[in-house]
Amino acid sequence: MSSGAGSAPGGDPSDKHPRVHIQDLLQNGQGVGRLNGRVVFVTGALPGEEVRVALDEVKASYSVGHAVEILSPARERTVSPCEVFPRCGGCQTLHLAYPASLAWKQRIVREALARLGGLDGAHVLPTQASPLLDGLRYRNKVSLVVGAADGGTAVGLYAARTHTIVPIRTCPVVMPAVDEAVRALARLARSRPQVLRGLRHVVIRAGARDSLVVALCGRARVRTDVVEPLRRAMPQMTGLVATWDPPGENVIFGRRVETMWGCGDVTEVVAGVTFQFGMTSFFQINTPVLEHIAGLLVERLSGCARILDLYCGVGTFSVLLALRGAAVTGIDSAPRSVDDAARNAARHGVTRAAFLCADAATALAGRHGRELLAGADAVLIDPPRRGCDARVLEAIARAGLARVEYLSCNPATLARDARRLVDAGYRLEDVRPFDMFPFTGHVEVLAGFVRGGAAPAGV
Numbered sequence: 090m091s092s093g094a095g096s097a098p099g100g101d102p103s104d105k106h107p108r109v110h111i112q113d114l115l116q117n118g119q120g121v122g123r124l125n126g127r128v129v130f131v132t133g134a135l136p137g138e139e140v141r142v143a144l145d146e147v148k149a150s151y152s153v154g155h156a157v158e159i160l161s162p163a164r165e166r167t168v169s170p171c172e173v174f175p176r177c178g179g180c181q182t183l184h185l186a187y188p189a190s191l192a193w194k195q196r197i198v199r200e201a202l203a204r205l206g207g208l209d210g211a212h213v214l215p216t217q218a219s220p221l222l223d224g225l226r227y228r229n230k231v232s233l234v235v236g237a238a239d240g241g242t243a244v245g246l247y248a249a250r251t252h253t254i255v256p257i258r259t260c261p262v263v264m265p266a267v268d269e270a271v272r273a274l275a276r277l278a279r280s281r282p283q284v285l286r287g288l289r290h291v292v293i294r295a296g297a298r299d300s301l302v303v304a305l306c307g308r309a310r311v312r313t314d315v316v317e318p319l320r321r322a323m324p325q326m327t328g329l330v331a332t333w334d335p336p337g338e339n340v341i342f343g344r345r346v347e348t349m350w351g352c353g354d355v356t357e358v359v360a361g362v363t364f365q366f367g368m369t370s371f372f373q374i375n376t377p378v379l380e381h382i383a384g385l386l387v388e389r390l391s392g393c394a395r396i397l398d399l400y401c402g403v404g405t406f407s408v409l410l411a412l413r414g415a416a417v418t419g420i421d422s423a424p425r426s427v428d429d430a431a432r433n434a435a436r437h438g439v440t441r442a443a444f445l446c447a448d449a450a451t452a453l454a455g456r457h458g459r460e461l462l463a464g465a466d467a468v469l470i471d472p473p474r475r476g477c478d479a480r481v482l483e484a485i486a487r488a489g490l491a492r493v494e495y496l497s498c499n500p501a502t503l504a505r506d507a508r509r510l511v512d513a514g515y516r517l518e519d520v521r522p523f524d525m526f527p528f529t530g531h532v533e534v535l536a537g538f539v540r541g542g543a544a545p546a547g548v
Contacts, residue, residue: 108142109122113136114193115130124152138163183528194530195214201504204504206503214522217523226262228260228262231260231263235278238254244257245257258272259275267294267301270323270326274291297356301323305349329349329350332346362437369425371402374525378525390410390467396410400449401426402430411442417441420445430444450478450481466490468494477495486514490540493510495507497533498531503534
């Protein structure tokens with residue numbers, strides 16, 4: 090168990106560890122205080138607390154440190170169940186009580202809309218909580234780093250804002266099948282490190298119907314002699330995938346993909362509908378929250394005959410909407426995801442969903458793009474963290490689509506894009522945060538826009 094604070098070395102702590110009052114909490118989990126008139130960012134500290142801080146970096150205008158002693162704990166503080174928190178960068182708020190984290194995420198969204206989008210009148214609903222198995226577990230996927238640590242080979246996660254590996258032997262927030270595989274890999278790294286030699290990452294994903302697929306990620310093609318040791322170490326594994334030749338240094342999956350053993354596709358069930366997709370295709374890591382969002386979108390778009398689904402991924406929303414009578418065109422720039430989407434539609438006999446592999450801005454440009462927009466009643470946008478291309482929003486506004494549903498994983502880029510839509514004549518109806526990523530600063534947000542009409546003050 091961990092309080093989230095480090096341990097002070099011997100001697101008088103006041104000599105090396107100044108006292109700081111924490112006033113705020115950043116999205117990355119750092120507490121914010123002031124020391125000698127300068128801002129200091131403190132890992133392991135919560136708002137309202139008095140803490141002693143060890144300074145790790147001192148810059149011209151700010152300092153960075155970590156709490157070594159909690160002098161007056163906040164009421165919202167709880168004991169972390171993780172032995173490597175907060176050193177591991179996977180979670181940021183395991184020391185913050187869950188109800189308090191939901192209120193904090195609502196505030197993150199509200200403040201981003203006001204500060205970055207000038208939308209201080211936006212109606213931000215309370216954050217929808219995530220179901221948590223055993224009070225903690227929700228993630229159906231984990232991406233582990235493989236590398237040298239503690240004098241040997243280890244699997245783990247990077248420490249926050251570094252490329253230093255924090256070895257792990259278990260993880261309290263992943264689903265049990267994933268955690269069992271994590272434990273097996275940690276044992277394998279200690280007993281037979283040669284099996285993992287040359288790998289950069291190992292990605293584990295659990296799905297419905299006991300599917301568990303493992304992806305081995307490296308720069309070069311993975312050796313075939315690793316298959317049997319991994320099968321013996323993880324007998325619950327249903328598929329083993331290799332991916333190599335990454336397009337960039339900070340990219341996990343490579344351009345080359347092959348199934349080494351078993352079935353390389355993951356099976357998931359959302360709202361009673363089965364989806365299959367490859368390990369390199371995007372799919373949310375919290376299926377119950379995804380189901381909640383999907384149900385809400387189906388309800389909100391129930392009166393729409395034709396819908397555009399931009400950044401559609403493996404077709405989750407497209408298929409669910411088409412099964413309920415809408416004609417849907419899904420657009421995504423990832424060929425593997427579009428192939429998965431087409432297969433998912435065909436699997437369920439869906440004939441009212443079509444998929445286009447293209448950049449969204451390119452797809453909506455020209456005569457074909459104008460025809461797509463002219464025939465649509467609504468558009469669903471689910472972009473990556475960088476948000477939506479401005480040309481996409483301009484095309485939507487020119488076409489005058491009556492409704493826009495925007496699903497965002499980044500409140501900052503949502504605020505920017507919401508401002509653009511409001512300036513183009515849309516009214517922001519409501520904003521719904523979802524706790525897709527508990528114990529982190531990440532929050533999923535669904536914002537609904539309608540064309541024209543009176544707007545609240547500031548919106």
